[in-house]
Amino acid sequence: MSSATAPVRPVRTAAGEPDLAALRAAVRDWCAANVPDGWRERQTGASHDEFVEFQGEWLAALRAGGLAAPHWPADRGGGFSLPEQAVIFEELARAEAPRLVLHFVSLHHAAATLLGAGTAEQRERHLPAILDGEVWCQGFSEPEAGSDLASLRTRAERRGDVYVVNGQKVWASLAMYADWCLLLARTDADAPKRRGISYFLMDMRSPGLTVRPIRQAGGEEHFCEIFLTDVEIPAANLIGAENDGWRVAQRTLNAERGATMVELAERLAVGFGWLVDLARRSTGLDGSPMADDPVVRDDLARLATEVRALRLLAARAVAEAESGASASGALASVIKLYYSELLQRVTGYGVEIAGPAGQRAARRPMSAGWESGAWLLDFIGSWEWTIPGGTSEIQRSIIGERALGLPREPVLA
Numbered sequence: 001m002s003s004a005t006a007p008v009r010p011v012r013t014a015a016g017e018p019d020l021a022a023l024r025a026a027v028r029d030w031c032a033a034n035v036p037d038g039w040r041e042r043q044t045g046a047s048h049d050e051f052v053e054f055q056g057e058w059l060a061a062l063r064a065g066g067l068a069a070p071h072w073p074a075d076r077g078g079g080f081s082l083p084e085q086a087v088i089f090e091e092l093a094r095a096e097a098p099r100l101v102l103h104f105v106s107l108h109h110a111a112a113t114l115l116g117a118g119t120a121e122q123r124e125r126h127l128p129a130i131l132d133g134e135v136w137c138q139g140f141s142e143p144e145a146g147s148d149l150a151s152l153r154t155r156a157e158r159r160g161d162v163y164v165v166n167g168q169k170v171w172a173s174l175a176m177y178a179d180w181c182l183l184l185a186r187t188d189a190d191a192p193k194r195r196g197i198s199y200f201l202m203d204m205r206s207p208g209l210t211v212r213p214i215r216q217a218g219g220e221e222h223f224c225e226i227f228l229t230d231v232e233i234p235a236a237n238l239i240g241a242e243n244d245g246w247r248v249a250q251r252t253l254n255a256e257r258g259a260t261m262v263e264l265a266e267r268l269a270v271g272f273g274w275l276v277d278l279a280r281r282s283t284g285l286d287g288s289p290m291a292d293d294p295v296v297r298d299d300l301a302r303l304a305t306e307v308r309a310l311r312l313l314a315a316r317a318v319a320e321a322e323s324g325a326s327a328s329g330a331l332a333s334v335i336k337l338y339y340s341e342l343l344q345r346v347t348g349y350g351v352e353i354a355g356p357a358g359q360r361a362a363r364r365p366m367s368a369g370w371e372s373g374a375w376l377l378d379f380i381g382s383w384e385w386t387i388p389g390g391t392s393e394i395q396r397s398i399i400g401e402r403a404l405g406l407p408r409e410p411v412l413a
Contacts, residue, residue, distance in 0.1 A: 005033045007066035008088075010080055024087050030065050031095035039098055040372075043365040051366045052177060055102040056133050058367070062100070063131055067092070069107055073115070076127060082322045086262040086315070093266035098367040102174055106136040108260065109252045110182060113199075116251045117240045122201065126180070137178035139169040139202065139226055140249070141388075149184075150193040150246065154228065156185035156200065158242075162232040163187070163200065168225065171388060175211050175224035178204045182252060183233075188243050199245035201237040208232075218364075218380045253389070261335055264370070265307075265314040268343060271371025271378075272307050275350050276300060278375075282353055290353060299349060306342050313338065330403035337395040340385035343370055347382045350375030 008030050011022040036042075036058075043054060062068040063077070070085045072078030080088065100107065111130060114123050126134065145152040154167025165185050175181070181202040188196035204211070208231040213221035240248040279291040279300060290296050313335050320331065347370075351358055354375050364374035370385065371378050386392045400406040 005030045005065070007064065009066060010084060018081055018084050020083060020087050023084055024091060027067070027088050027091040028095070030067070031091055031097060034061055034065060035095050035097045040365040040368065043098070043367045044363050046366050048177075052102065054098070054367060055100065058098050059100055059103050059131075059133055068100075068131060069111065071108070072111060072127075076115075077131060082318050086318045089260060089263035090266045093263050093270060093369075096270060099267075099369050101367055102135055102177060103130075103133070105138050105173065105182070106130045106134060109138055110136040110180070112254070113182060113239060113248065113252045117199075117248045121236070122239070126201070134180065135174070135178045136180045136182060137172045137175040137204070137224070137226075138252070139172055139175075139181045139183040141171045142168060143170055149249075150197070152184060152186060152197065154183075154185045155189070156187050156198060156233070158187070158235070161235050163198075163235060163238070165200075165202075165228045165231045165233055167228050169228075170214075170223070170225045172211075172224045172226050173222060175204070175226055176213050176221070178211075180204060181226070184245055184249060187245075191243060194246040196243055197245040197249075198242050199239040199248045200233050201239060202231070202233050203237075206231050206233070216380075218377045220381075222384075261332075261339070262311075262314045262318060264339060265311045267369040268339070268346060268371060269307050269311060271369070271373070272303060272346055274371070274373050275303070275346060275353065278350060278353050282355065296353070303342075303346055303349065306345070310335070310338055310342055330399050333390070333395040333398040334403070336389060337392055337399070340382075340392065343382045343385055344379070347371060347375055347379040351379050 008023070008026050011019040011026065013019045039054070043051065046054065059068060066077070067088055069076065069078045070080040070088050107130060111127065114126055118126075130136070139154075140149055140152075142152050142154060152167075154165065154169065156163040156165045163185070165183070167185065169183075172178075172181070181204055183200040183202040184197055185200060186196050187198040190196070202209075208229040210227040210229075212225045212227070214223045214225060215221050216223065239245070276291070279296055280289055282290045284290050284293055291300070313331070317331050317335055350373075358375050362374045362377055364372040364377045364381075370381060390398070397409060401408055
């Protein structure tokens with residue numbers, strides 16, 4: 001991968017304000033020079049080793065271009081404001097650049113946790129390593145603690161200078177590649193659920209730790225189970241205070257609600273463009289292009305309107321976050337809910353338009369977004385989005401309580 005242009009830096013007007021138009025042009029030029037040609041073809045059917053190598057090379061290219069961590073502080077290689085971050089993610093999506101799938105948790109969740117709650121030693125140990133390619137996974141959910149994360153049962157017992165951990169985690173994305181894990185474990189069984197949880201940095205090479213990939217309906221092994229048997233974690237790897245892990249975890253979860261939603265919205269817009277092209281190429285029973293069918297045109301118009309609405313919601317979220325106007329968190333839930341279900345509608349319609357030919361076994365490119373053009377596999381994978389990060393049911397409850405002022409749901413015995 002080349003680095004044919006200078007690193008992208010924040011651009012300011014004469015008045016000291018962000019010059020978003022100039023930044024957009026700079027990112028667009030960088031993408032034109034650095035997005036690898038033919039990467040989708042090379043990543044389709046790639047081996048695990050080829051995927052890891054490609055992701056490392058793309059991280060290095062983005063880092064050299066100043067675009068790997070625009071949301072980090074300036075002295076850490078970032079320094080871009082939220083609107084500037086949105087511009088960067090928009091242009092990467094529009095250029096159909098690869099996603100840093102393998103390094104997402106590292107650059108966003110781990111970094112946000114370390115910057116917000118980590119010690120100076122923890123930050124200096126891991127932040128430079130993350131930019132060098134250190135891979136992180138997230139050990140939050142458990143078989144009986146998904147949406148109700150506070151009911152987790154993994155236990156961590158303090159024994160001198162270490163915590164001894166026993167339990168099981170599930171849905172840990174790409175944990176088979178991870179060097180480190182953001183781990184939640186219960187350290188006080190008698191405390192109220194949210195007050196007895198602690199937050200740890202766990203070395204994935206620790207004795208007693210087993211990772212088992214979960215094969216999904218589309219044939220991928222994106223998620224993993226993690227089994228912990230007497231795993232020792234140094235007390236120095238505790239993030240925040242003991243039993244204060246729930247509060248720290250909110251910082252981790254909030255990392256999903258930044259300008260990255262702008263990227264997801266833009267990538268879905270790109271995917272919708274592929275859907276329109278598919279309708280133009282596909283023919284109906286009478287041999288005419290499906291895009292000429294009035295029903296198909298109405299369906300595409302409806303989806304186009306919904307995609308546009310998602311992009312506007314993401315832009316509104318960035319504007320509110322920049323101004324400090326939004327405090328309820330309800331807008332983030334609206335966007336997450338709307339995106340996840342719209343992703344299903346767009347990819348599902350792709351399966352419908354593709355017809356029987358689209359039902360054949362296919363492969364989707366690794367390092368791609370959630371919409372790759374392999375419509376059947378994209379549709380199967382889209383269902384992941386209505387579950388992690390809070391199910392659609394949880395999001396509706398948050399919207400009802402925080403935005404609409406509805407009473408909280410009763411706690412059933």
